Amino acid sequence: MKFTFLLTAALAAFAVQASAQTATTTAAPRVAADQIATKKGPLTVQPITHGSVVFTWNGKTIYVDPYGGAAAYTGLAAPGVILITDIHGDHLDPKTLAGLSVGKAILVVPKAVADQLPTTYKSQVRILSNGQRLDTLGMTISAIPMYNLPEAADAMHPKGRGNGYVLNLGGKNVYLSGDTEDIAEMRALQGIDVAFVCMNLPYTMDVNQAAQGVLAFKPGIVYPYHYRGQNGLSDVDSFKKTVNTANKKIDVRLRNWYPVAK
Structure with missing residues (x-):
């Protein structure tokens, strides 16, 4: 009886360990999150991949x-x-949405995105056009x-189809x-504390354009993101050097937005 009990306990422990190993290997790797102080507690910044980020x-x-x-x-969460x-697939990704628990979420999108979302999300959608604001x-x-x-x-990316966003x-x-x-419109921004700025040719802008834009609106912190283009990853170290040579006060934070090759 004692041997049976020990064997059962050992098998249970092995099962738990195997389950933990499986969970570890199936979960996608992520870089460590950053925390930024606000008047209502910390803002947690969790890079995911490319142009995807999660704030808590x-x-x-x-x-x-x-x-x-x-x-x-x-x-x-x-x-x-x-x-x-x-509307492009690295921003509007119905397959990823379908695999997430989004039933209680508000989806804030431009009209072009709303027109392409599955109808199951219709009641959750809030459409914003350039220049509009939502308090929620x-x-x-x-x-x-x-x-x-x-x-x-x-x-x-024609003017008016997509949205950048400023969150307060x-x-x-x-x-x-x-x-x-x-x-x-980007260069004219004022009072930006944290910025996420793209730089990938031929879709958006090159490293120097991104640096000059950032130097114009002077955010407190800037994260280069969305920096994979047709010829691989953009030189974010060069971006940081260009920005900080001209303005040492801007905190350029380089994070790995591509932990797994896709």
Whole structure:
């Protein structure tokens, strides 16, 4: 009887260990999250991949452009708000959305995205056009233009189709560029505490354009993100050097947004 008990306990322990190992290997790797102080507690910044990031603040969770498969979000709280910037598959990813617990989330999107979302999300959608604002769940979400230069009807990102966003979270202004170049609207931003700025040719802008745009609006902290282009990863070290040579006060935070090759 004693031997049977010990054998059962050993098998149970092995099963738990095997289960833990399986969970560890199936969950997507992530870089460590950052925390930024606000008037209503810390803002947690969790890079996911490419243009995807998750914010946790004041008991709320915000997913930005959820993409890359639901496994990338394993262990994170279900979103209360989802922001989608554009119609391209690295921003609007119905397969990833379908694998996430989004039933209680508000989806803040431009009209072009709303038109392509599955009808199951219709009641959750809030459409914002460039220049519009939504106050919800104690935060403010403003839609900012994002587009290619020179402006053209056949551009990959024409003006007015997609949204960048500025979030006000506990007195901190957080800018998400979406797919853009260093447009006048970005350069004119004021009071941005944290910025996420893209740099991947031929879709958005090169490293120098991104640096010059950032030097124009002077965010307190800037994260280069969305920096994989046709020829691989952009030189974010060069971006940091260019920015900090001209302005040492801007905190350029380099994080690995591509922990797993896709």
